Amino acid sequence: MAFTKHHLLRIADLTSRDIELILSTARSLKGISFRSVKKVPALRGKTVLNCFFESSTRTRTSFEIAAKRLSADTINFSSGGSSMSKGESVLDTIRNLNAMQPDIVVMRHQSSGLIGRIAAQVPQCHFINAGDGMHEHPTQALLDAMTIQEAKGKIRGLRVVILGDVTHSRVARSNILLLRKLGAHVRVAGPSTLLPPEVDALGVTHTTSVAAATEGADVVMVLRIQQERLGEFAFPSVREYARYYGLSAQHLERAAPHVVVLHPGPVNRGVELSPDVADGSSSLILDQVENGIAVRMASLYLLSGVREPVQ
Amino acid sequence: MDRVAEILPYRASWHECNDNHFVQSAGAGGAVVERVVNKEPRQIMNEAEMDQAMAKIAREIHKAVGNQDIVLLGIRTRGVPIAEWIAKKFHQLTDKTLPVGVLDINLYRDDLSEVDHQPVVKQTELPVSIHGKGVILVDDVLFTGRTIRAALDAVTDFGRPRFMQLAVVIDRGFRELPIHADYIGKTIKTTLAENVKVSIKGVDGENVVVVKTQK
Incomplete structure (x- = not known):
């Protein structure tokens, strides 16, 4: 090999x-x-x-x-x-x-x-x-896969949610491709303005509800809201995004036992990820680094x- | 394959290449390609003889450094089960259990900039700190000495052993570096066209040492 x-x-x-x-x-x-x-x-x-x-x-x-x-x-x-x-x-x-x-x-x-x-x-x-x-961003997807493998012992068959600005995210694209190649089930979630229309062609399912997306999930990958790539049209305000699409501890209660949370960094605390999740026991952010x-x-x-x- | 062997006359000494190369050079002088065909493989050791060799190495280790704090480090791949075999013999002899570690030397090879594809790197696993202890490197065949040179560097990165020694099942000659073994199962005469293959049950399915002329 x-x-x-x-x-x-x-x-x-x-x-x-x-x-x-x-x-x-x-x-x-x-x-x-x-x-x-x-x-x-x-x-x-x-x-x-x-x-x-x-x-x-x-x-x-x-x-x-x-x-x-x-x-x-x-x-x-x-x-x-x-x-x-x-x-x-x-x-x-x-x-x-x-x-x-x-x-x-x-x-x-x-x-x-x-x-x-x-x-x-x-x-x-x-x-x-x-x-x-x-x-x-291939090395990001590879390090995410390594982190998931370490935590879960495998990738095949895992239910992975990618949450946030999927359209503008190279991290999301590389991760979707890699996770599909290794046999994970991938679901993407975010406001419809940030979900690419052709995303299902990559073999993933999509939803605009964070609650529905995290239901039974083994891994939640949160994406950074990229202010530098977003116009003002994607969502009305950062506060509104945080309210409807920020990942909180409540969402994780509906996920599978021992769910893990990944974020490629830098974290916008309180926007896409609540601080208690970012610093909580399910967070693998520092393992990713x-x-x-x-x-x-x-x-x-x-x-x-x-x-x-x-x- | 021919091209690789011409660049790297010593490459046949690396475990992963043993079966794939038939070319050998006459040493530093340059690439002299020999093709010898239809020579029967000859068996050098059977399982019982290998077991005796391991017992002999264990006895010699016991006699030389048995009263000291020592660690056996098997060089991947076949050095590892051989080190465990020697440790078993040592235990039968003395009731003392020697720690056995695993050494991967690929990151320390001197031909990394010349090979066509990087060798697969595996982990080095040391059960105890080697600092201040006697380290005995264990490998299957001692040939050019380049694996051992890499191993010496690799061990040094984990600490400063009090001394290092080398145990091998077979010494076949043709050293390219000033390196010798302290414990040898068997010394054999070979030609450069020959390939010495130490098979170990856990890796190859049987315990046997065979010399083949490379085709």
Whole structure:
């Protein structure tokens, strides 16, 4: 069983075996973060370039720590304060950075699908999509899957609810694709203005009622309300959203016993998630952060072993 | 496969490649490809002989360091059941139970930048802290020594043992590094065209050591 994909751009590209390999590698690598010497020499001499054209704390830090724990050199590039403010295009910027010979480029950008286009232009590097617009965020879905597997021992057959702004969420898209590939039953819920009309085509059911969605659920994934991607038309006010679509402890009473709650962060406390749930015993938010490092280590490790560029 | 073997003359020493490679180089000099066909596999040890070898290793460990605090670390995959076998023999001999740990050395290999696909990484499991203890690495076959070099690095990341030693079922020669075993079940003469396969019941279905000419 070998990993053969040249890039990690979309969950859509991965087979369930690819996903299982990344997750099992991540489980093996997780322990490194809990040793006194938190470093192994596997990627010694490799350079990982973190290019974040959109703001990020968790993902960028997580990738940087992951690369360092594998002994790779990391360089962080963010668009603020760079020559992009002088008018350089993204592709030119990447080509220039690529001339500095990185082995893996981790990239986040606000334009959906752009990272795939750039990866095709720069075939000698491995690209990891760390979130592109409203398209995909594959490592987030992988770390969510790892967290669910850890808590529940499996994914197949679980009833998973994805709650919130499904339309604009790359996290939701990647998670739906991954969870379907691994055999979970997925239900999406949110105000009808934030549910994409074609969502059923992905093999999920939908509802606009949080109470109906959480009934019997094993896992509730709450999405962040993305003020930066929403106009003022999606819902009348944040207060109203919180009242009708915020997840509270009451909703969880109707869920399956030992229901777990995930959130990709950053949490808008009291909006999509009530503080007692965010800090409660069912919340796995900090486990997600922990597993994020392991999944990113696994992704960097597996990609760096793939030789032949795809044509 | 040919291409891999030419880049990596020593790769046949890694467990996961044992059955797949028929090419060997003449060492550092470069890739000399040998094809020898139709040689019968020869059996080196049967189950009873393997059991005697484990008992011998246990006796030697007892004699050399038996009075000290020691841990057996089996190198994945076959080193692990072999370490447990040695521990069982040690227990029969002394009534003392040696802790057995599991070491995965893949992240420490020196050929990671040359292989075509990353080896599958599994967990390292240490039942006790190795700090200040005597660590005895256990593996099936000692060949180039590169696995052991990786193992030495891997162990060091978990602490500072008081000493490290090596026990192997078979020493087949052709070292590429200055590494030797302290406890050896059997030393055999081989050619580079041959492949030494230690089969263990829990992994391969039977306990037997066979030398095959690689086809």
